[in-house]
Every structure is written in C-alpha cells, then in structure tokens.
Amino acid sequence: MKIGAHYxxxxxxxxxxxxxEKKTVAVEIVSPKYQVIPMEKHGGYWQVTANNIEPGTLYFYQLDGAETRPDPASNFQPQDVHGPSQVIDHSFTWNDSNWSGVPLEQMIMYELHVGTFTPEGTFEAIIPRLKDLREVGINAIELMPIGQFPGDRNWGYDGAYQFAVQNSYGGPQKLKQLVDACHQHGIAVILDVVYNHFGPEGNYISCYGPYFTETYRTPWGSAINYDDAHSYDVRNFFIQNAxxxxxxxxxxALRLDAVQAIYDLGAKHFLAELAENVAELSQAQGRQIYLIAESDLNDPKLIRPQExxxxxxxxxxxxxxxxxxxTALTGDLIGYYEDFDKYEHLAKAYKDNFVYDWKYSKHRQRFHGNSASDRPSYQFVVNIQNHDQIGNRMLGERLSQLVSFEAVKLAAGAVLLSPYIPMLFMGEEYAEDAPFIYFVSHSDPDLIKAVRDGRKREFKAFHAQGEPPDPEGKxxxxxxxxNWEKRQTGKHKLILDFYRHLIQLRQQIPGWTTGDRNNIQSGSNEDKKLVWWTRDIAGKRLLCLLNFNTSGITFDNEFGNNSWRKIFDSSEEKWLGTxxxxxxxxxxxxxxxxxxxxFALYEA
Known part of the structure; x- marks a missing residue:
C-alpha cells in the first residue's frame, strides 16, 4: 500500500x-485555499483522490474532527516539523539513463554531512565538488540522514519525517539534481536511513496508529512496532519509505542505521522482508541496489543469503x-575500546573481520558475536573515522588531531589496503582538523535541556573531563x-595525494576485491607492535607490514621464502617521511x- 500524497x-x-483506530479522517487544505476533504476508510487506511490540488498545496490531516497533524509520510515540510505538509510533483528530467551503478566490491565510500560539507550546507553546493572527489578516487558518497528534522541544523538522526527531504538542504528537486550530477561523475549515492526510532520533536506519528510497542526499549525510548499487533502496516510504512x-x-544504496535496535522476533524478520522488496525493485529496474547495515551484533546472519x-x-x-x-594507533582503552588491547586483534580483523566471533568481551561481560568466515570480504565496510566515532569524543576531534602525521598515513594505509570496502569520513582525505560535534536546533526548552544533560551523562562513561560543547549552540x-581550501596547501595537500595514490594502487592491482578470505594470512608481534598480512591475488602474493610502534623496530623476516619487491613505503621522503x-x-x-x-607493501 503506497502512502502519503501522490500527485x-x-x-x-x-x-x-x-x-x-480513527473514526474520521480528512485532508485539511490550508493553502492556497482552505477546504476540508473527507476521506474514506479501506481497512486501516484512509484514502481520497481530490481534484484542483496542484503541487505546492499545503495540507494537514484532520483526525476525528479535532486535532490536525502533518502527514506522517510527508514528502516535504517547507515550514519545519510542526508546519503543514506539501504536495510534491516528483516529475524530473533525469540524465542518468546510461547509469549502471558502481559494483559494491569496487566502492570507495565517502560519508558526508550535507550541512557541514560546504559553507552553504545544501545539496546544490555539493555538486561543484564532485569532480574533486572523483579525482581522489571516491566513487560512492553516503549522505547522512536527510529526513526532516527540527530547525536548520542537526546530525540527521533526530528526523521526524522519514519521507520528507530536509527543507534547509534544498528540498526534493535539489536532492534529485545532486543524485543526477553524482551519476554523471560516476559516483553512486548511498542514503543513510533511520528505521529504529523517530526524532523527539515534531514526531506526531503515534497520533495515527500503534507505530510503537512497549515490549522492547531502545536507547531512544519505545521501540518501533515490527512484530506486535498491527505491525504489518508499520512494516509497510518503512518498506514503502525504502x-x-x-x-x-x-x-x-541505503545504509540502515543501528539495526540492532530493530526488534523483531517474528518468523520473517523485517530486514529480510525489506531485502525481498528491494530485490524485486532492483530486478524490475535492471540495476543493482544495495542494503548496508550498521550493527554492533557481529552477526553474519544479516548478510547471509536468505536461502x-x-x-x-x-x-x-x-x-x-x-x-x-x-586502539593500535592511539592506545586509548576507555569504554568499549578496552576489548581491543592487543595488536593481534587487528591481525584477526584482517583475516576474519569480526574480532569477537563468540569470544568473551570484557566490556560486555559476556560472549559476543559469531564467525563470518563464510562471507566474502567485500560484504564489510571499514573505516578509521565516521560521524559516531568522532562525535563520541567530547570535543569531536578527528584522528588528525589525536595522532602524529606519520600515524595519519599509517591509518590511511591500514584501511585503504584492507580486503574490505573502505569508507572515508568527509575531509579525512586531506586530514581536515575541524571537529565534528553533535549539534541540534530544537525549539522545545525542556528538550534542549534534556539533550544537554544527556551528552554530559554519555561522556561520563568515557571519563571525559570538563563541559561538552553546547549541542544547541550555533x-x-x-x-x-x-575548511575545503586546506586541501591545496602544505601537509593537507600531501595527505590528499597520499590518499589518491593508495586508492589508485588498490584499483590497479587486479583481483583486489575478489572477496576470497581464504587467501589472507595475518599475524602480529605484541612486543614490537607490528601487524602484518599476506594475500594471494591474481597470481601475485602481497605482503603488508604495519608498524604501530612510536620507535623504529627490527624484526626477522618470517613471511615465507618469497622474493619480495617493495611497491610502497609510507616513510619515504616524498611522503614527508624521514x-x-x-x-x-x-x-x-x-x-x-x-x-x-x-607501513610498507611488497609483492612477490
């Protein structure tokens, strides 16, 4: 069942x-000319087809002849989360008919927050920068959530309207222009969607039906009703959204936020039903569409085929x-990092991806995870920076502010030369030093206070000292x-060239993304703080050495009888090494x- 206003x-x-559960529902047109249009009930749905309704028409739904609320499936909220919804004409002249997409295993992802990527903070302002991203080797941008949130600034995870494109970013047409331009540049677009909670302000969806259940609780309150009474139509809401x-x-592609907070004990999990529907659309449109989960469960069931x-x-x-x-780079063992206190953990991550594959976790005080040895490496997305990991720090420092210049290069090599899909966080490619701190623009004073107090409590778990920056402050x-201009000067430019070179190296070696983890071996030396891995790719054997020691080290060659030839070394003078x-x-x-x-890369 399609929902919302369809022009x-x-x-x-x-x-x-x-x-x-409503006795009457009507469409209340508030502009350009006020009128109330009764709707007819069909099962649990209310419908009406109305004439003399042009794009741009503003409307609410009138519930039981009393309260009026925005459309929960609103396509656009031009007057913010409390204002009326707007009828949108989705016709658009696309120029991507020859677009075939970017294969998942070939993606170099780039997580991007629309509001902070440019001074303007709009979809349109991103377009002139696509050429620069493509030249570095980026071929997939991941937009952080763009569903309508309160005010004009937010990380995006406080969205109250799943279908409505954020008004301050430019709205529906500008988003289409951005996607169309990305495809012209050979760049795929991944959208971050949030199916585990709604934002707290402007969230009127419970006025319409049992969208929530008290059976489970999430970090954000009541869980969305995926398996209780009336859950079929709740599931339909999110499937239609995708x-x-x-x-x-x-x-x-869609990146599914924190799927561990999508609670469903039914025989067919919501995520499986979602995957089925997306596969049908993919087949109908003749293009590959991907679903990418964020999860802390270490459960390969998410990505195993349904059969x-x-x-x-x-x-x-x-x-x-x-x-x-x-932890290998910083030595930080506070909070959940305490589970990763050995270099062998990184070596295991190169071989098996999940370090905790039904191993005991000190932090969780229980056994955690499961083996993913049957899944190809290109089903895993890895990074050294993302919005959460930077924002989880009280001052929002990026890695470039926490470690040495040499360690920044080491981190780049560790990620870009991994067998997995690499993802950069915007600005990482030139060692941006601006922070990325949690920010909001709520209007409810009580909610603002709750957010401020909540941030203080969160940082206590990390033993952070001092006051966190005000999330409400502009x-x-x-x-x-x-600071986009920094990419052209000094060490920032060198890091940009460094990233470009590593991405080219990855793309030029045939078979890098085969996904076969059987040809990967890895190991570590705890005393030397050395991690190494070898891979057999397309008739070649590769050896990567990664030294996390703040001093030089000497060690024995225990990497087989091969004759190795060096093809990259981060300590070379051309990379400002010694x-x-x-x-x-x-x-x-x-x-x-x-x-x-x-780090250094050899081939045999």
Missing part, C-alpha cells in the same frame, strides 16, 4: 494515510576493525564546517628494520 497530474492528487528513496530519487537462513542484506559496517585499528555547528630503511627487495630470512608508525 497524479492535471490537478489530481491521491491522499493515503494509515489510521486504523522503495520511495530508491525509486523517486534514484538512490543506489542460507540469513536476511539477505548486501553488506554491514565493521566496528571491530575500527576499534582494533583505533557556534558548535559552524566550527564543524569543512626516509625508508626497509630494503627494496626482501630475500631469505634477513632481519628487517622499519621506521616508526609506518
């Missing part, structure tokens, strides 16, 4: 809303890879804006000496 052309519009973005906006008992999603984020790499938001002391060729069991916080 049919010639001044004709169909309105559909689910409100199973299809809406993919169909109307030509989005190439093998999985949900059939295409990929998932890997927290374990991030955590083990982050200055907090403004200091998160990228000069490599690793040999150009490694033969036999010689001793090797390596610069601090550096």
């Amino acid at each position: 049919l052309g010639d001044g004709c519009c169909e309105f559909t809303v689910w409100a199973p 299809l809406y973005w993919l169909r109307e906006y030509h989005i190439d 093998f008992g999985g949900y059939g999603l295409n990929a998932q984020w890997s927290d374990d890879f991030h955590h083990s790499l982050y 200055e907090t938001f403004l200091q998160c804006k990228l 000069g490599s002391i690793l040999p150009e060729e490694i033969n036999s069991h010689q001793q090797l000496t390596m610069r601090s916080q550096s």
Whole structure:
C-alpha cells in the first residue's frame, strides 16, 4: 500500500494515510485555499483522490474532527516539523539513463554531512565538488540522514519525517539534481536511513496508529512496532519509505542505521522482508541496489543469503576493525575500546573481520558475536573515522588531531589496503582538523535541556573531563564546517595525494576485491607492535607490514621464502617521511628494520 500524497497530474492528487483506530479522517487544505476533504476508510487506511490540488498545496490531516497533524509520510515540510505538509510533483528530467551503478566490491565510500560539507550546507553546493572527489578516487558518497528534522541544523538522526527531504538542504528537486550530477561523475549515492526510532520533536506519528510497542526499549525510548499487533502496516510504512528513496530519487544504496535496535522476533524478520522488496525493485529496474547495515551484533546472519537462513542484506559496517585499528594507533582503552588491547586483534580483523566471533568481551561481560568466515570480504565496510566515532569524543576531534602525521598515513594505509570496502569520513582525505560535534536546533526548552544533560551523562562513561560543547549552540555547528581550501596547501595537500595514490594502487592491482578470505594470512608481534598480512591475488602474493610502534623496530623476516619487491613505503621522503630503511627487495630470512608508525607493501 503506497502512502502519503501522490500527485497524479492535471490537478489530481491521491491522499493515503494509515489510521486504523480513527473514526474520521480528512485532508485539511490550508493553502492556497482552505477546504476540508473527507476521506474514506479501506481497512486501516484512509484514502481520497481530490481534484484542483496542484503541487505546492499545503495540507494537514484532520483526525476525528479535532486535532490536525502533518502527514506522517510527508514528502516535504517547507515550514519545519510542526508546519503543514506539501504536495510534491516528483516529475524530473533525469540524465542518468546510461547509469549502471558502481559494483559494491569496487566502492570507495565517502560519508558526508550535507550541512557541514560546504559553507552553504545544501545539496546544490555539493555538486561543484564532485569532480574533486572523483579525482581522489571516491566513487560512492553516503549522505547522512536527510529526513526532516527540527530547525536548520542537526546530525540527521533526530528526523521526524522519514519521507520528507530536509527543507534547509534544498528540498526534493535539489536532492534529485545532486543524485543526477553524482551519476554523471560516476559516483553512486548511498542514503543513510533511520528505521529504529523517530526524532523527539515534531514526531506526531503515534497520533495515527500503534507505530510503537512497549515490549522492547531502545536507547531512544519505545521501540518501533515490527512484530506486535498491527505491525504489518508499520512494516509497510518503512518498506514503502525504502522503495520511495530508491525509486523517486534514484538512490543506489541505503545504509540502515543501528539495526540492532530493530526488534523483531517474528518468523520473517523485517530486514529480510525489506531485502525481498528491494530485490524485486532492483530486478524490475535492471540495476543493482544495495542494503548496508550498521550493527554492533557481529552477526553474519544479516548478510547471509536468505536461502542460507540469513536476511539477505548486501553488506554491514565493521566496528571491530575500527576499534582494533583505533586502539593500535592511539592506545586509548576507555569504554568499549578496552576489548581491543592487543595488536593481534587487528591481525584477526584482517583475516576474519569480526574480532569477537563468540569470544568473551570484557566490556560486555559476556560472549559476543559469531564467525563470518563464510562471507566474502567485500560484504564489510571499514573505516578509521565516521560521524559516531568522532562525535563520541567530547570535543569531536578527528584522528588528525589525536595522532602524529606519520600515524595519519599509517591509518590511511591500514584501511585503504584492507580486503574490505573502505569508507572515508568527509575531509579525512586531506586530514581536515575541524571537529565534528553533535549539534541540534530544537525549539522545545525542556528538550534542549534534556539533550544537554544527556551528552554530559554519555561522556561520563568515557571519563571525559570538563563541559561538552553546547549541542544547541550555533557556534558548535559552524566550527564543524569543512575548511575545503586546506586541501591545496602544505601537509593537507600531501595527505590528499597520499590518499589518491593508495586508492589508485588498490584499483590497479587486479583481483583486489575478489572477496576470497581464504587467501589472507595475518599475524602480529605484541612486543614490537607490528601487524602484518599476506594475500594471494591474481597470481601475485602481497605482503603488508604495519608498524604501530612510536620507535623504529627490527624484526626477522618470517613471511615465507618469497622474493619480495617493495611497491610502497609510507616513510619515504616524498611522503614527508624521514626516509625508508626497509630494503627494496626482501630475500631469505634477513632481519628487517622499519621506521616508526609506518607501513610498507611488497609483492612477490
């Protein structure tokens, strides 16, 4: 069942809303001319097809002849979350008929927040920068959530309207222009969607029906009703939302936020039903569409095919890879990082992805995870920075503010030369030093206080000292804006060239993204703080050495009898290193000496 306002052309519009417990529902047109149009009930849905309704018409739904509320499936909220919904004409002249997408295994992802990526903070302002991203090697941008949130600034995870494109970003037409331009540049578009909660302000959806259940609780309050009474139509709401973005906006993939908070004990999990519907649309449109989960469950069931008992999603984020790499770089063992106190954890992440695959977790005080050894490596997305991991810090510092210049290069190599799909966080490619702090623009004073108090409580878990920046303050938001001009100067430009070179290296070696984890071996030396891995790719054997020690180290060559030839070294002077002391060729069991916080790639 399609929901919302669907403009049919010639001044004709169909309105559909689910409100199973209401006695009467009507469309209340507030502009351009006030009128009330009664709706007819069909099962739990109310519908009416009305004439003389043009695009731009503003409306509410009138419930039981009393309260008026915006459309829960509103396509646009031009007057913010409390204002009327607007009828949208989705016709658009697309120029991407020859667009075939970017295969998942070939993606170089780039997480982007629309409001802070440019000074203007709009979809349109992103377009002139696509050429620069493409030249670095980026071929997929992931837009953080763009569903309508209160005010003009927000991380995006406080959205109250799943179908409505944020008004301050430019609205529906500008989003389509951005997607169309991305496709012209060979860039896929991934959209971050939130199916585990609604934002607290402007959230009127419970006025319409039992969208929530008290059976479960989430970090954001009552859980969305995916398996209780009336859950079929709640599931339909979110499935229609996914299809809406993919169909109307030509989005190439959806990133599903925190799926561990989607509670469903039914025989067919909501995620499996979602995957089935997206697969049908993908087949009908003749293009591959992907679903990518964020999850801290370490459960490969998410990405296993349904015929093998999985949900059939295409990929998932890997927290374990991030955590083990982050602790290796910083030595930070506070909070959940305490589970990643050994270099062998990063070595295991290279081989198995999940470090905790039914191993005991000190932080959780229980066994955690399951083996993903049957899943190809290209089903996992890895990073060293993302919005959460930066924002989880009280001052929102990026990695470039926490570690040395050499360690920044080491982090880039660790991610970009991994067997997994790499994802960069905007600005990372030139070592941006602007913070990325949680920010909001609520209007309810009690809610603002609750958000401020909540941030303080969160940082106590990380033993952070001092006061966190005010999430409501506009200055907090403004200091998160990228300093785009820095990418052309000094060490920032060198890091940009460094990222470009590593991405090219990854793309030029045939078979890098085969996904076969059987050809990967890895190991570590805890005393030396050394991690290494080898891979067999397309008739070649690769060896990568990663030194996390802040001093130079000497170690024995225990990587087989191959004759290794060096193809990259981060300590070379052209990368502003102090000069490599690793040999150009490694033969036999010689001793090797390596610069601090550096990495090198060899082939045999």
